[in-house]
Amino acid sequence: MFVAVMGFGTVGSGVAELLDKNHDSIVKKSMQDSLELKYILDIRDFPDSPYKDKLIKDFNIILNDPEIEIVVETMGGVTFAYDFVKKSLLAGKSVVTSNKELVAQHGYELLTIANEKNVNFLFEASVGGGIPIIRPMAQCLAANEIDSIAGILNGTTNYILTKMITENQSFDEALKKAQELGYAEKDPTADVDGHDSCRKICILAALAFGKHVYPDSVHTEGIRNITLSDVAYAACWGGVIKLIASAKKLDNGQVNVTVGPTFVARHSQLAGVDDVFNAALIRGDATGDVVFYGKGAGKMPTASAVVADVIDAAKHIEKKKFFGWDAAEDNYIADYNTAVTALYVRGTADDKQAVIKALNDSIGAVHVLTRENAPENEIAFVTNPAAEGELKAKINAVSGLSVTSVIRVADY
Numbered sequence: 001m002f003v004a005v006m007g008f009g010t011v012g013s014g015v016a017e018l019l020d021k022n023h024d025s026i027v028k029k030s031m032q033d034s035l036e037l038k039y040i041l042d043i044r045d046f047p048d049s050p051y052k053d054k055l056i057k058d059f060n061i062i063l064n065d066p067e068i069e070i071v072v073e074t075m076g077g078v079t080f081a082y083d084f085v086k087k088s089l090l091a092g093k094s095v096v097t098s099n100k101e102l103v104a105q106h107g108y109e110l111l112t113i114a115n116e117k118n119v120n121f122l123f124e125a126s127v128g129g130g131i132p133i134i135r136p137m138a139q140c141l142a143a144n145e146i147d148s149i150a151g152i153l154n155g156t157t158n159y160i161l162t163k164m165i166t167e168n169q170s171f172d173e174a175l176k177k178a179q180e181l182g183y184a185e186k187d188p189t190a191d192v193d194g195h196d197s198c199r200k201i202c203i204l205a206a207l208a209f210g211k212h213v214y215p216d217s218v219h220t221e222g223i224r225n226i227t228l229s230d231v232a233y234a235a236c237w238g239g240v241i242k243l244i245a246s247a248k249k250l251d252n253g254q255v256n257v258t259v260g261p262t263f264v265a266r267h268s269q270l271a272g273v274d275d276v277f278n279a280a281l282i283r284g285d286a287t288g289d290v291v292f293y294g295k296g297a298g299k300m301p302t303a304s305a306v307v308a309d310v311i312d313a314a315k316h317i318e319k320k321k322f323f324g325w326d327a328a329e330d331n332y333i334a335d336y337n338t339a340v341t342a343l344y345v346r347g348t349a350d351d352k353q354a355v356i357k358a359l360n361d362s363i364g365a366v367h368v369l370t371r372e373n374a375p376e377n378e379i380a381f382v383t384n385p386a387a388e389g390e391l392k393a394k395i396n397a398v399s400g401l402s403v404t405s406v407i408r409v410a411d412y
């Protein structure tokens with residue numbers, strides 16, 4: 001059996017190396033007589049690469065070669081990746097991808113084509129890098145009704161927040177360090193503004209609840225506006241700030257999906273997930289809480305997940321695995337303003353006692369927070385849970401309070 005890899009970047013080169021390094025055991029586990037990498041597609045030249053003889057620039061060579069039964073997509077983006085993956089599936093080839101943007105945007109369509117063509121479309125590496133999560137959710141937790149998912153799904157932002165919390169670095173300092181270490185891109189938008197986490201929670205929500213979730217239907221906030229004063233107030237409250245991607249099934253059949261910085265209590269299993277590590281807490285009706293933890297990015301951890309899918313695709317080359325979800329539906333994603341949550345609020349007030357009294361009258365008792373060296377007129381508090389939109393409207397209506405920062409408070 002022959003395999004082609006499209007995209008010879010960090011993950012693609014890791015896939016080629018792993019297929020070589022563990023060749024014999026991979027062939028054995030795939031239950032094939034052989035499993036060989038035949039082509040690597042990339043527009044760039046790699047004259048010094050040990051794989052230079054396999055490098056090609058024309059996708060049609062892969063498409064038109066009947067010996068290629070499994071295509072690995074590690075190009076990223078959705079323009080060429082979508083076109084090449086769709087054509088590969090339509091040509092009856094199984095596809096393995098690490099591309100979260102592709103799955104979050106086009107997963108339903110590509111899974112439908114794979115079903116029609118009786119081939120596999122697998123994407124274990126698209127969420128959580130090397131952490132096994134897609135297959136465990138689809139198979140091992142299949143007997144459960146999933147109630148909710150809460151995850152730290154982006155290593156770069158978790159590294160930045162960890163540096164802010166443990167070393168008192170500002171957001172800008174921590175971001176610079178993350179860029180120096182190669183975690184954050186020169187343009188860090190996808191990570192720090194929450195888009196990467198959003199794509200990943202869309203995939204997990206689709207798997208858990210059975211309908212496609214488009215990233216643009218998800219309320220997404222990043223971590224750019226988090227300050228060291230917010231970090232200090234979180235510590236006073238008894239927790240830390242994490243970028244949490246969450247999805248929860250509601251009683252009315254809708255699903256609440258959000259991404260945003262969140263106060264997480266120290267006793268939560270997610271509070272101790274630091275640096276570039278990822279974790280996802282899945283709450284099932286039979287299992288209770290299950291936590292997946294590990295390296296969510298990086299060359300070899302991600303290649304490990306991709307190659308495991310290649311083995312699975314090879315094993316099931318004659319028989320498609322059931323794997324998929326239904327099309328997106330209107331009004332399926334709840335308005336995040338209606339979701340019940342407690343809020344942390346930081347602002348300024350000249351007469352703090354009057355503001356606290358007004359808050360108590362309007363939204364009930366608030367938990368007032370303190371920190372060292374706070375300006376005289378700074379005020380910070382945590383509310384009781386209520387519908388987010390109503391809570392914000394009532395807080396903004398309190399006379400004498402000017403709100404600077406609002407962060408959700410988790411209940412897990």
Ligand code: HSE
Pocket residue numbers: 129153154155156157183191196296297298
């Ligand atoms: N930029 C991502 C992260 C890589 O930092 O987690 C994996 O999607």
